[in-house]
Amino acid sequence: MKGIILAGGSGTRLHPLTLVTSKQxxxxxxxxxxxxxxxxxxxxxxxxxxxxxxxxxxPTFERVLGDGSQWGISLSYAExxxxxxxxxxxxxxxxxxxxxxxxxILGDNIIYGxxxxxxxxxxxQKLASGATVFAYQVNDPERYGIVTFDGDGVARTIEEKPxxxxxxxxxxxxxxxxxxxxxxARSIKPSARGELEIxxxxxxxxxxxxxxxxxxxxxxxxxxxxTHEALLEASDYVSVLEKRQGLKIACPEEIAFRQGxxxxxxxxxxxxxxxxxxxxxxxxxxxxx
Numbered sequence: 001m002k003g004i005i006l007a008g009g010s011g012t013r014l015h016p017l018t019l020v021t022s023k024q025x026x027x028x029x030x031x032x033x034x035x036x037x038x039x040x041x042x043x044x045x046x047x048x049x050x051x052x053x054x055x056x057x058x059p060t061f062e063r064v065l066g067d068g069s070q071w072g073i074s075l076s077y078a079e080x081x082x083x084x085x086x087x088x089x090x091x092x093x094x095x096x097x098x099x100x101x102x103x104x105i106l107g108d109n110i111i112y113g114x115x116x117x118x119x120x121x122x123x124x125q126k127l128a129s130g131a132t133v134f135a136y137q138v139n140d141p142e143r144y145g146i147v148t149f150d151g152d153g154v155a156r157t158i159e160e161k162p163x164x165x166x167x168x169x170x171x172x173x174x175x176x177x178x179x180x181x182x183x184x185a186r187s188i189k190p191s192a193r194g195e196l197e198i199x200x201x202x203x204x205x206x207x208x209x210x211x212x213x214x215x216x217x218x219x220x221x222x223x224x225x226x227t228h229e230a231l232l233e234a235s236d237y238v239s240v241l242e243k244r245q246g247l248k249i250a251c252p253e254e255i256a257f258r259q260g261x262x263x264x265x266x267x268x269x270x271x272x273x274x275x276x277x278x279x280x281x282x283x284x285x286x287x288x289x
Contacts, residue, residue: 001124002100003046005037006089007053007061007107008080013227022057024107025064026231028250029238030279032064033225035250037105040174042255044120046103047073050096052089053107055079070270071252072261085195090177090185099179101127104198106173106224110234112241112249113220123176123214130210132176133202135169136222144170144224145199147213155213158206160191160199169215171202172222248282257286 011018017026024034034051041049049068053061058077068075078092089104090097103124113119123132135147141162148157148167158171181201188200205211216222223234238249248254253270256262267287274280 001044001046002097002102003041003044003049004089004093004097004102004104005034005041005049005051005107006080006086006104007034007037007051007057009054009083011226014231017228022053022060023226024053025057025060027235028110028225028231029235029242030248031250033110034061034065034107035252036110037107037174038065039250039252039255040105040109040111040116040120041103042071042073042252042259042261043117044103044124045259046124047261049073050076050078050093052078052080052092055081070262070266071256072259072266073256083195085190085193086173086198087185087188087196087201090182090201091196094182094186097179098182101179102177102181104175104177108225109173110223110225110238110250111172111174111216111220112222112237113216115219119214119216123212126212127176127178129178129180130212131178131181131202131205132212132214133171134174134214134216136172136216136220137168138170139168141165141168141170145197145202147171149213153215155206155211158199158203158211160197171199171213172216173224175202177201177205248279251279251282253283254286 007024011023014023025032065075145160146162146165146167147155147169150156184201184204191197223230225231225234257267271280271283
């Protein structure tokens with residue numbers, strides 16, 4: 001399975017912060033935002049990842065993340081010149097994913113929970129065909145793609161940013177698809193907003209009975225960090241958990257080390273480059289066992 005991180009757009013809701021850098025490179029407490037979707041894909045066991053960003057921001061992403069070899073993964077890059085919708089990721093990344101199952105995650109989505117790796121790996125393993133998405137309860141459903149369920153918990157409808165939502169279950173920004181998604185993305189038309197909507201891809205799978213929706217319960221936290229308030233809330237959340245537990249959230253070095261993607265020598269090199277920081281101290285703790 002291959003992964004795509006969509007980290008484009010101009011981040012206008014976060015101006016003037018995003019006049020300085022890409023939204024997905026802004027800090028969420030102690031790490032760049034992009035570390036969160038990146039490590040989510042790593043927790044799903046995905047090591048071949050395409051990062052789609054703007055032509056302007058691509059050099060910065062390449063400088064921050066490199067080719068991924070320091071974490072035992074492979075990163076490549078592509079450009080989205082203008083924000084034409086989430087579904088365009090599968091047109092831009094068609095050659096990268098063609099013939100493979102894939103997982104698309106949005107660069108400003110932060111997901112955390114004790115059972116997250118199991119949920120991700122389970123979604124990946126069950127995806128013989130069709131699509132699997134995740135839903136999360138929200139108190140402002142008009143902002144999201146909203147899914148409704150029947151009495152048996154089976155998804156029945158999906159609407160993009162409905163004015164009168166029929167449910168408070170939002171489809172969050174991580175999507176597992178079979179190889180057919182490339183052709184589906186090519187077939188959809190721009191919405192009234194002028195964008196290729198990911199909801200239209202999901203609706204295509206729903207209408208043919210091959211969309212699985214997994215509901216994330218109270219033990220999970222999800223942030224769409226596209227506003228100042230959400231960015232602050234996500235930073236506060238990460239800060240509280242890290243300080244109370246003494247553990248790091250979204251630490252690619254730790255995940256790579258524990259998954260056997262890198263060894264002690266690679267972890268030592270990472271620690272040496274960060275030796276004066278609190279982050280480096282955490283890597284030293286990992287080395288000490």
